[in-house]
């Protein structure tokens with residue numbers, strides 16, 4: 604069974620962490636409608652969606668991807684780089700523990716799940732303003748016994764590794780080459796985002812199709828030309844909080 608874990612948009616999302624965007628007003632009800640559309644897209648791809656209740660005091664809690672890495676045999680609960688986001692982790696850990704063994708990072712290092720890109724048994728880990736060397740080392744210690752290797756990757760100019768690159772096929776990556784070097788990903792073919800859509804590299808691939816922000820039409824055309832089926836979702840309001848499509852769910856294969 605394919606399970607997706609999400610969390611309702613917080614009424615306080617307007618107070619979210621921002622790194623590369625100026626603060627603008629976020630319409631909570633519109634963000635919630637868009638989030639429901641995103642969950643409907645997950646359901647169309649065969650996922651059963653479990654939505655955790657809203658965390659009214661945690662503005663970024665909708666971005667559940669950042670607090671865990673879910674693999675086939677275990678989940679690692681991360682220690683997010685932004686201190687204000689650390690209280691998001693406990694409730695996600697409890698939900699994941701219903702499905703698979705959970706290990707929790709002890710620190711002092713930090714990792715945001717948005718910096719972790721899994722390709723088979725390799726976890727590419729972005730060194731970013733959120734994920735540091737000690738965090739990457741601790742992650743590697745948790746994952747080595749299960750047979751995963753952690754490969755550090757330099758990213759520049761964006762929040763997370765998965766702002767710059769995501770998987771969109773068995774051997775295909777969607778890449779923003781200004782933010783990460785596509786040559787770092789062994790055995791993978793890069794599809795570049797359209798030049799006038801720098802934010803378009805974040806897609807959520809299910810194995811059959813990719814959920815992708817509706818606004819990035821030129822990049823969508825590039826994906827479709829390569830035979831990748833795309834499910835466009837409207838996430839303009841969520842994007843104002845520097846969120847995209849991978850960050851709003853954790854996918855569990857049961």
Ligand code: CIR
Pocket residue numbers: 619620621622663666668669685688716717718763844845846847849850
């Ligand atoms: C943050 O800066 O932490 C949130 N406002 C956005 C997090 C987006 N997460 C992701 O792309 N994995």
